[in-house]
Amino acid sequence: MVEASSSELQNPALALVRALRVHQWVKNALVFVPLVLGGLLLEFPAWKYACLGFVALCLAASASYVFNDLWDLESDREHWSKRNRPFASGALSVGTGYVLGAVLLAAAFVVSAVIGWEETIMVGIYVLGSLSYTFFCKRIPIFDIFLIASLFTFRIALGIMILDVRLSPWLLVFSMFIFLSLSAAKRHTELLRSPVAGDAPIPGRGYVRSDAGLLLALGVAAMLGAVLINIVYLLEDAFPSAVYSNTNWLWVIPPSIFLFLSRVWLISHRGQLLDDPVAFALKDPVSLVLGGLLGFAFLAAVFGSRML
Numbered sequence: 001m002v003e004a005s006s007s008e009l010q011n012p013a014l015a016l017v018r019a020l021r022v023h024q025w026v027k028n029a030l031v032f033v034p035l036v037l038g039g040l041l042l043e044f045p046a047w048k049y050a051c052l053g054f055v056a057l058c059l060a061a062s063a064s065y066v067f068n069d070l071w072d073l074e075s076d077r078e079h080w081s082k083r084n085r086p087f088a089s090g091a092l093s094v095g096t097g098y099v100l101g102a103v104l105l106a107a108a109f110v111v112s113a114v115i116g117w118e119e120t121i122m123v124g125i126y127v128l129g130s131l132s133y134t135f136f137c138k139r140i141p142i143f144d145i146f147l148i149a150s151l152f153t154f155r156i157a158l159g160i161m162i163l164d165v166r167l168s169p170w171l172l173v174f175s176m177f178i179f180l181s182l183s184a185a186k187r188h189t190e191l192l193r194s195p196v197a198g199d200a201p202i203p204g205r206g207y208v209r210s211d212a213g214l215l216l217a218l219g220v221a222a223m224l225g226a227v228l229i230n231i232v233y234l235l236e237d238a239f240p241s242a243v244y245s246n247t248n249w250l251w252v253i254p255p256s257i258f259l260f261l262s263r264v265w266l267i268s269h270r271g272q273l274l275d276d277p278v279a280f281a282l283k284d285p286v287s288l289v290l291g292g293l294l295g296f297a298f299l300a301a302v303f304g305s306r307m308l
């Protein structure tokens with residue numbers, strides 16, 4: 001067993017926070033996408049319910065992470081980076097993990113019930129999808145990355161239900177393609193960094209090292225599909241929308257997405273990408289600049305004058 005770090009042994013709270021993977025909560029901000037694109041930026045009730053949805057998703061996601069780490073203890077202990085996770089390293093006990101996961105799940109359902117029973121069912125579906133990925137689907141090649149992309153898109157769908165807004169179906173298709181590309185990058189990196197040689201299966205996965213080329217092709221194809229669909233979404237839905245005062249700024253979005261995803265795949269192809277592309281993006285200066293540019297362009301499109 002990999003030994004826990006001295007800081008975590010001295011401060012179990014630190015290990016607890018790491019087990020929750022708080023940095024991953026940024027993914028749940030997708031629930032706010034319908035609020036932004038639906039023209040509800042200045043509506044306080046919309047923000048209130050969207051925030052409740054965000055909290056419910058964070059609690060449910062952390063519960064799924066805990067159960068995932070408990071289920072993957074043995075394979076995580078053989079992994080180059082996952083062996084340092086709190087349960088794999090021994091910083092937190094297995095018993096603590098089961099109690100923590102149950103409490104988080106219960107809290108997620110309580111918060112979602114405040115929004116409504118339909119949203120509670122949606123959170124339940126999300127939990128079932130996450131747990132099915134943990135227990136079975138992560139070992140099914142290709143379908144595993146499809147399910148990950150679906151769970152990302154599900155966050156946007158939950159936001160649409162909470163806020164009762166109508167958004168273009170192209171948005172959900174775009175979400176599937178962009179997160180399919182990022183999920184493939186995650187698996188591609190795992191394969192390149194795996195110490196397993198030959199055609200032996202990667203621990204806890206259904207892939208072998210020779211599958212890296214296939215994942216690269218799928219990921220780049222999904223990347224190009226995401227950019228194309230984003231352009232279609234802009235032309236078919238965003239430009240005719242009354243939400244934007246200057247749609248010219250929206251043309252900044254497709255190249256920003258292309259440059260970000262291309263950078264992710266370049267770093268992955270070099271074997272330098274972290275396990276999680278989202279975690280990489282939060283620390284990568286170039287990705288942060290592209291994200292800032294995209295955000296500025298969107299705000300300029302919404303609030304800017306009609307003169308470019």
